[in-house]
Amino acid sequence: MQIESPAFKENARIALHDVDLQKALGNLKAGFPTKRAAAIERMPEFDSLRDEAMQLKNHIIENLDLYLEQFEENVTKQGGHVHWARTSDDACKTILDICRQVGAKTVTKGKSMVSEEVNLNEYLEANGVTPVETDLGEYILQLRGDHPSHIIAPAIHLNLEDVTEAFHEHHGRPRSSDPAVLMQEAREMLREKFVAADVGITGANFCVAETGSTIIVTNEGNGDLTQTLPKTHIVITSIEKVVPTLEDMTLFQRLLARSATGQEFTVYNTLSTGPRRADDQDGPENFHVVLVDNGRSEMVGSEFQDMLRCIRCSACMNHCPVYGSVGGHSYGWVYPGPMGSVLTPKMIGIEKAGLLPNASTFCGKCESVCPVRIPLPKLMRHWREDEFSKHLSPKAARWGLGGWAFFAKRPSLYRLLSKGANRALRLMAGKKGRVTKLPLAGGWTDWRDMPAPSGKTFMEQYKQQQR
Amino acid sequence: MSRAEIFSNIRRGLGRGEASAEQKAAVKARLDQHKANLIPMRAQLPHHEQVALFKEMALEAAAEIIELTDIHEVPAACEAWLANREINELIAASDSQITALDWQSTPRIQLNHRVGKVGDIASLTTSFAGIAETGTLMLYSRQESPTTLNFLPDVHMVILHEKDIVGPYEDAWQKLRSSTAGTMPRTVNMITGPSRSADIEQRLQMGAHGPKELVILLISDSQ
Ligand code: SF4
Numbered sequence: 127m128q129i130e131s132p133a134f135k136e137n138a139r140i141a142l143h144d145v146d147l148q149k150a151l152g153n154l155k156a157g158f159p160t161k162r163a164a165a166i167e168r169m170p171e172f173d174s175l176r177d178e179a180m181q182l183k184n185h186i187i188e189n190l191d192l193y194l195e196q197f198e199e200n201v202t203k204q205g206g207h208v209h210w211a212r213t214s215d216d217a218c219k220t221i222l223d224i225c226r227q228v229g230a231k232t233v234t235k236g237k238s239m240v241s242e243e244v245n246l247n248e249y250l251e252a253n254g255v256t257p258v259e260t261d262l263g264e265y266i267l268q269l270r271g272d273h274p275s276h277i278i279a280p281a282i283h284l285n286l287e288d289v290t291e292a293f294h295e296h297h298g299r300p301r302s303s304d305p306a307v308l309m310q311e312a313r314e315m316l317r318e319k320f321v322a323a324d325v326g327i328t329g330a331n332f333c334v335a336e337t338g339s340t341i342i343v344t345n346e347g348n349g350d351l352t353q354t355l356p357k358t359h360i361v362i363t364s365i366e367k368v369v370p371t372l373e374d375m376t377l378f379q380r381l382l383a384r385s386a387t388g389q390e391f392t393v394y395n396t397l398s399t400g401p402r403r404a405d406d407q408d409g410p411e412n413f414h415v416v417l418v419d420n421g422r423s424e425m426v427g428s429e430f431q432d433m434l435r436c437i438r439c440s441a442c443m444n445h446c447p448v449y450g451s452v453g454g455h456s457y458g459w460v461y462p463g464p465m466g467s468v469l470t471p472k473m474i475g476i477e478k479a480g481l482l483p484n485a486s487t488f489c490g491k492c493e494s495v496c497p498v499r500i501p502l503p504k505l506m507r508h509w510r511e512d513e514f515s516k517h518l519s520p521k522a523a524r525w526g527l528g529g530w531a532f533f534a535k536r537p538s539l540y541r542l543l544s545k546g547a548n549r550a551l552r553l554m555a556g557k558k559g560r561v562t563k564l565p566l567a568g569g570w571t572d573w574r575d576m577p578a579p580s581g582k583t584f585m586e587q588y589k590q591q592q593r
Numbered sequence: 594m595s596r597a598e599i600f601s602n603i604r605r606g607l608g609r610g611e612a613s614a615e616q617k618a619a620v621k622a623r624l625d626q627h628k629a630n631l632i633p634m635r636a637q638l639p640h641h642e643q644v645a646l647f648k649e650m651a652l653e654a655a656a657e658i659i660e661l662t663d664i665h666e667v668p669a670a671c672e673a674w675l676a677n678r679e680i681n682e683l684i685a686a687s688d689s690q691i692t693a694l695d696w697q698s699t700p701r702i703q704l705n706h707r708v709g710k711v712g713d714i715a716s717l718t719t720s721f722a723g724i725a726e727t728g729t730l731m732l733y734s735r736q737e738s739p740t741t742l743n744f745l746p747d748v749h750m751v752i753l754h755e756k757d758i759v760g761p762y763e764d765a766w767q768k769l770r771s772s773t774a775g776t777m778p779r780t781v782n783m784i785t786g787p788s789r790s791a792d793i794e795q796r797l798q799m800g801a802h803g804p805k806e807l808v809i810l811l812i813s814d815s816q
Binding site: 150153154156157169170171174175178182188189190191192193194196204210211212213216260261262263266279280281282284285286289305306308309310312313316317318320321335336337338339345346347348350351354355365370371372373374376377379380387390391392393394395396397398399400401402403405406407408409417419423424425426427428431 | 594595596598599600602603604605606607608611612616617620623624626627628629630631633634635650653654707708709711727728729734735736739740741743744745761762763766777778779780781782783784785786787788789790791792793794795796798800801802803804
């Protein structure tokens, strides 16, 4: 995927004017947050589970090398292979090599954000291997030459009409605007592809050190067909996904679906451990796990270490007012929303992604819903500081802050100024009590009104109450 | 090369070299212990309440439940259910529980033991555990129970004994470890209801790529 994060502002502006996108985003806002709240209502232990999950993740990171070694040892014991990929390029090359070894022409793919991160599809295609996405959302996107805009609901930015058109064009069947018919069509189209594929590639939600297993969590069952039918199964995932035992995995399983879709449990939670056994009648003959780093190992011990706890549930973006207004594509790369605003600068560089950690109202909703209690606003603030200290933030912002600092250090001047501003804003707001146009702040007031200050300044009130 | 770099980055970040012997031993011990984390109250009810909870949760996940008192009722129950939909072939696992049944008495269904194939309409397998907390079935792959039976057919029928219902997932892991002598089977499937997708406008549709219907033949073994 092309990096478009530097154009965040422009993308966001277009997104806000895009009627179809706004309609599609409405589906998200109405769905996930309400369902999550209902699921949590039924699980009184939810907050305690979050505390335990956070502690367990911290324990894993403290011992990350040891758990990874155990995982590798146990995968190998079961007849599988572990490959380590420092960069996206390493990951793509490794996977292409495996495909070539088995003479693969087509590969089916279950949903995997890490494969998006390393840009696997384009790489395979450029090298003569055809990837076929099998998750319904990803399949729709592939037909359209589009990319996911959400980490678990990849086609959330599309409306029914878009799917109708894409299917009509590519399947050559009559147009249908019945989602059930469209899904049945995808089911039929993909059946033969599942069987014909030489290799199946899936992601993994967790890697279990104790057993050398990887697990995928899906509602459709496409991941299961992807990994069961071809001769070779390749798992592409990242190093922070390792957990000690099945019991530990279970702690995260209890949090994942509830935080993500608000389901009690996702339909298929499937563990894969090595290739088929001597007397098995089906299943892949080869089992490979590609563990991608891409900057994660450098996050250990850094101010961004907490981000390694992320289980990719998407709750932070589902509850984010910025994501809900501008959609995932505005962020310009693979990971959108608050988690993306922390991860993307790490993966593509703060020079390109500097606008993302600034695209936050710091309302704190993301942190309040995160199942592993990642302090997302704080991490975004770290990026802002980093950006400022590298002199990457825009001149206007630097001057503005410089100006504010000048007055802030001179309290009597500051008081005078804020008193004046207070009166001026109230005057501008008139009877409505809302300021609709503000010089130099058009970017803000074009989309919302600013409430007028309701009374005296803080210092004036403070003085009054002291009396 | 990647491997060495990744490990050295991690260790540098942790401010240490290779872990100490004690730290390694602690990690080893943790892996062997299989210690449970917090188990929700709802998964700790007495057994008869777990059975009720299993049913409630499985139904909520859109599974169908056919309650039987004895496993010998399975062939007739399958035949009746399939006849209703004019299905006459059933692809079954060669599990001894299934092969030991009298399938001669149900001539309207043709029973075949093989792997699942594209175009299969209905399959029958057993489940070695039901997990009450979310109405989840647990199945695992082995010679007699190929995984394709769980995913390719339109209808998946599953035999589950009430006595195999446990409260939390943790109990199912223990049960799995004892049923498979400690070695993980190639795959373990936790299945909660039939396949579905909400990828088109967040509207839930049943029957994406896996079975469109999940029918649980729940056996009480009472009598
Ligand atoms: S940061 Fe937290 S809320 Fe966001 S995806 Fe990761 S785990 Fe979920």
